[in-house]
Amino acid sequence: MMWRKKRRPSAPLPEEQTGWDEDSGLLYDSSAEDESSLLYSSLAEDEPVPPAGRRRRAKNRCAARRKGAAILTGLAVLLLLLGFFAVRRLVSGTPVSPAVAGALEAEENAASNSSGDSQTGSSGSSYSSGGSQEGSSGSSNSSGDSQTGESDASSSPGGSQTEEKALATLDDATGDLTVRYLDVGQGMAALIECGGHYMAIDGGGRASSSKFVAVLKACGVEKLDYIIVSHYDDDHLAGLIGALHVFPTDLVLAPDYEADTAIYRSYKEMLTEEDVPERVPSPGDIYPFGTAAFQIVGPGTWSAELENDRSIMVLLTNGTHRFLFPGDAETAEEADVLAGGLSLKADVLSSPHHGSKTSNTNAFLDAVSPQIAIVSAGADNKYHHPHPSVLRRYEKRGIQVYRTDESGTITVISQEGELTVSTEK
Ligand SMILES: [Zn+2]
Numbered sequence: 273m274m275w276r277k278k279r280r281p282s283a284p285l286p287e288e289q290t291g292w293d294e295d296s297g298l299l300y301d302s303s304a305e306d307e308s309s310l311l312y313s314s315l316a317e318d319e320p321v322p323p324a325g326r327r328r329r330a331k332n333r334c335a336a337r338r339k340g341a342a343i344l345t346g347l348a349v350l351l352l353l354l355g356f357f358a359v360r361r362l363v364s365g366t367p368v369s370p371a372v373a374g375a376l377e378a379e380e381n382a383a384s385n386s387s388g389d390s391q392t393g394s395s396g397s398s399y400s401s402g403g404s405q406e407g408s409s410g411s412s413n414s415s416g417d418s419q420t421g422e423s424d425a426s427s428s429p430g431g432s433q434t435e436e437k438a439l440a441t442l443d444d445a446t447g448d449l450t451v452r453y454l455d456v457g458q459g460m461a462a463l464i465e466c467g468g469h470y471m472a473i474d475g476g477g478r479a480s481s482s483k484f485v486a487v488l489k490a491c492g493v494e495k496l497d498y499i500i501v502s503h504y505d506d507d508h509l510a511g512l513i514g515a516l517h518v519f520p521t522d523l524v525l526a527p528d529y530e531a532d533t534a535i536y537r538s539y540k541e542m543l544t545e546e547d548v549p550e551r552v553p554s555p556g557d558i559y560p561f562g563t564a565a566f567q568i569v570g571p572g573t574w575s576a577e578l579e580n581d582r583s584i585m586v587l588l589t590n591g592t593h594r595f596l597f598p599g600d601a602e603t604a605e606e607a608d609v610l611a612g613g614l615s616l617k618a619d620v621l622s623s624p625h626h627g628s629k630t631s632n633t634n635a636f637l638d639a640v641s642p643q644i645a646i647v648s649a650g651a652d653n654k655y656h657h658p659h660p661s662v663l664r665r666y667e668k669r670g671i672q673v674y675r676t677d678e679s680g681t682i683t684v685i686s687q688e689g690e691l692t693v694s695t696e697k
Contacts, residue, residue: 452682499515524551602624621644626647683696
C-alpha cells in the first residue's frame, strides 16, 4: 500500500512526486495509482494550504496523514453504508402499493355491494412490514386435538394438527388476512378472515349484538372456525351469544373463571344448546387458522384480582405481520405476559382496555412496539376511553392511531408483505 512506502525515511520520494499543488491546494502524489491515494487527495481538499516554509514538515507528516486517511476512508465507507440502509428503511416504510390499494378497493366494493353496510367513502393507507419479527421458537405448544382451519384442507378435526404442523403453519403463513375491528360502540369485537376461514374475537355489547351478527353475515360468514372470548364483560361477550346461535362454531376459547352475570349464564346456555366445544387455552398454545396462525400469549394466571387481567391475549401471525389482541388486560396482566417471556412484538395492537390509562404501560408498549394501534371505544363514552395520556404515549412512539369512535369499522389487510388500513368513515 502506498502509505507504507512513504513511511520509510531512508527512501523519501522525490520532490516532484509529492507535495502541495500551488494551484489546486491539493496534496498530489504523482506515483499514486491506487484508489486510496485519490481519496486521500480529495480528503486533503478541505485542509488549508500550509505556508511555503512549512512544506517540508508537512511532507514529513505525509505518512501519518496517509495512515489517518486510510482510517477516515474506512469510516466514510461505513457511514455511506449505514446511510444507504437508513434510506432504504425509510423508503420501504413509505406506504402505498397500487396493487394493494386496488385489491382493497375491490374488496370494499364487494363488501358494500353485498351488505349495504356502509363501507363507502373509506380512506386507506398501507404499511410495509416491520421486517423484524421474532420467531416463535421456544414457545410451548399444545394445539390439541380438534383444531380446524388448515388452508388447503377443509375442517378435519380429530388429532391431525400436530405441534409440528401448527408451528410450520405459523412460519409459512403467506395468504391474505383481513382483520376487521368492528365499530360496536363502547365495546370490542374483531372479525378475522383468512382463506375463507373466519374467527371472531369478542362480539361487542348488547346494544350492537344484532349489528354484530348482521356484519358477519354481510362479510360472508357461514361458519366460524373459532370464537375467542377475551373475558366475560358484557361489552365483549354479549354480541357473541347471538353469533353462537346463528353460526356453527368449531371451537370456543374462553377464560377459566365464571362470572355472576345474566350475560354469562346466557352464554353458557347457548354453548350447551348449540353443542359448541369450549376450551381454556394456555400461554404458548398455537392454533392454525387458514394460512395464518395464532398463539395464546396470556394470561399467565387465571387468578388475577381483576377479571380484566384474566383476558385471553392473542397474537395472530400472517407471514411477517402480527396482530396483538390483549382484550381488557390492565397493568397486572401486561406485566404478567412480559414476565412470561413470549414475544409480544406486533405490527398492529388492539389498544388494551379501549385505550385506558390503567393499561398501556410503557414497558408493554415498548415490547409490542406496534406501527398501528386500534382503539375500540364508543363516542363520548363515560369512561373517557381512550385516555389522553395513552394517546400521548402512542404519539411519542410514532404509533399511528385509529379509533372506531371516529372512523367506524377499521379494516387492516395483510397481503403480500404489506399492511393496508382502511376506515369506514
Ligand atoms: Zn371492555
